[in-house]
Amino acid sequence: MGNFPEAGAVARIRLFASSNAWIEGAATRQLDQLAGRPDMLAVAGMPDLHPGHHAPVGSAALARGRVFPDVIGTDIGCGMQFWSLDLPERRLKLDKAVERMAVLEGAWEGNAAALLDEHGLPLDFAASLGTVGGGNHFCELQAVEEIFDPATAAQAGVVAGGLSLLVHSGSRGLGPAVLAHHHVDGTGGLPLEGAGMDYLADHDLALRFARLNRQVIAGRALQALRTEGEERIDNPHNLAERQGDLVLHRKGAAPSDRGLVPIPGSRGSVTYLVEPLPAPPDALASLAHGAGRKHDRASMLGGKRQVASNLDRLTRNPYGGHVICTDRQLLLEEAPEAYKDVTKVVADLEAEGLVRVVAILRPVLTFKTARMKREQGRVKR
DNA sequence: ATGTGC
Numbered sequence: 001m002g003n004f005p006e007a008g009a010v011a012r013i014r015l016f017a018s019s020n021a022w023i024e025g026a027a028t029r030q031l032d033q034l035a036g037r038p039d040m041l042a043v044a045g046m047p048d049l050h051p052g053h054h055a056p057v058g059s060a061a062l063a064r065g066r067v068f069p070d071v072i073g074t075d076i077g078c079g080m081q082f083w084s085l086d087l088p089e090r091r092l093k094l095d096k097a098v099e100r101m102a103v104l105e106g107a108w109e110g111n112a113a114a115l116l117d118e119h120g121l122p123l124d125f126a127a128s129l130g131t132v133g134g135g136n137h138f139c140e141l142q143a144v145e146e147i148f149d150p151a152t153a154a155q156a157g158v159v160a161g162g163l164s165l166l167v168h169s170g171s172r173g174l175g176p177a178v179l180a181h182h183h184v185d186g187t188g189g190l191p192l193e194g195a196g197m198d199y200l201a202d203h204d205l206a207l208r209f210a211r212l213n214r215q216v217i218a219g220r221a222l223q224a225l226r227t228e229g230e231e232r233i234d235n236p237h238n239l240a241e242r243q244g245d246l247v248l249h250r251k252g253a254a255p256s257d258r259g260l261v262p263i264p265g266s267r268g269s270v271t272y273l274v275e276p277l278p279a280p281p282d283a284l285a286s287l288a289h290g291a292g293r294k295h296d297r298a299s300m301l302g303g304k305r306q307v308a309s310n311l312d313r314l315t316r317n318p319y320g321g322h323v324i325c326t327d328r329q330l331l332l333e334e335a336p337e338a339y340k341d342v343t344k345v346v347a348d349l350e351a352e353g354l355v356r357v358v359a360i361l362r363p364v365l366t367f368k369t370a371r372m373k374r375e376q377g378r379v380k381r
Numbered sequence: 382a383t384g385t386g387c
């Protein structure tokens with residue numbers, strides 16, 4: 001890493017976003033507060049920056065000798081996993097796929113406890129291994145919209161007429177349990193020597209659980225689609241990474257040092273497959289992890305955004321694809337207009353010299369949830 | 382985000 005200020009000095013703050021980026025004052029204030037934490041050396045904001053609980057989502061923060069569990073938050077290890085499928089788009093029967101993909105709602109039929117045991121992972125949350133979860137999580141079948149660099153795209157198995165799968169999920173119950181176990185009041189974090197290392201050990205288990213969870217989800221989706229495929233990319237965006245006595249925190253920031261990165265927008269928009277470029281040290285080896293929220297969940301439920309009368313639209317996408325989501329409230333919270341324009345977010349990353357676009361993928365079938373909630377039909381307004 | 386309420 002480059003020359004960062006010494007401990008006690010003000011951390012360097014760098015925002016990788018143009019005036020086109022929709023960045024709230026609350027988010028930049030959170031970025032300032034993050035920079036003001038003890039032993040913080042540098043902080044980077046990405047164009048998807050938006051307010052989070054204890055730190056802004058879309059940020060990276062480098063500290064010396066200290067880790068801040070509350071910055072990583074509850075969903076430790078949450079990230080994107082990208083698979084290429086053997087099934088060509090022309091052979092997909094969409095109606096059948098919509099029907100069969102709903103299997104993801106139930107528990108995995110495999111032996112979760114045995115698999116976790118094999119991986120040396122705790123069994124406490126075996127029941128949710130292989131399930132997507134809530135919030136912004138999804139499992140999405142995607143088709144190729146455009147390829148800009150065929151040779152690089154082929155590295156991720158992206159070829160014209162092909163299909164891919166993008167899984168966005170995390171460590172389910174394990175991440176929140178780890179955070180609760182190592183909870184610290186205030187913004188001081190944990191010293192790396194001692195309590196900080198204990199946190200990181202448990203954090204690493206959640207990181208591995210999250211990746212395995214995405215693999216099981218993908219395996220179930222492939223089975224539902226009666227095809228096979230290959231895991232090409234796994235890119236976690238909520239994690240702490242120890243580098244000697246430094247700790248790099250990523251809160252909704254995609255690592256740029258692990259190959260190609262999928263950057264999804266909303267469930268009504270395309271996903272960009274990008275190649276990270278050699279970046280200045282103050283980018284903290286990070287990229288935007290998605291479009292980022294434009295409006296918080298609560299404001300999407302107020303009826304002010306004129307989406308309530310148009311719920312049917314939200315279970316389809318502008319590309320003729322389907323969204324499986326039987327939860328009305330989640331459908332409103334996750335409406336495309338709740339998100340920034342991913343095209344602008346990626347344009348900012350390009351303008352900052354951080355990435356090159358390799359391909360654009362379009363949503364064909366998105367699984368969110370097939371569960372029928374009891375309060376179904378009762379949306380607060 | 383969350384075995385998603387007490």
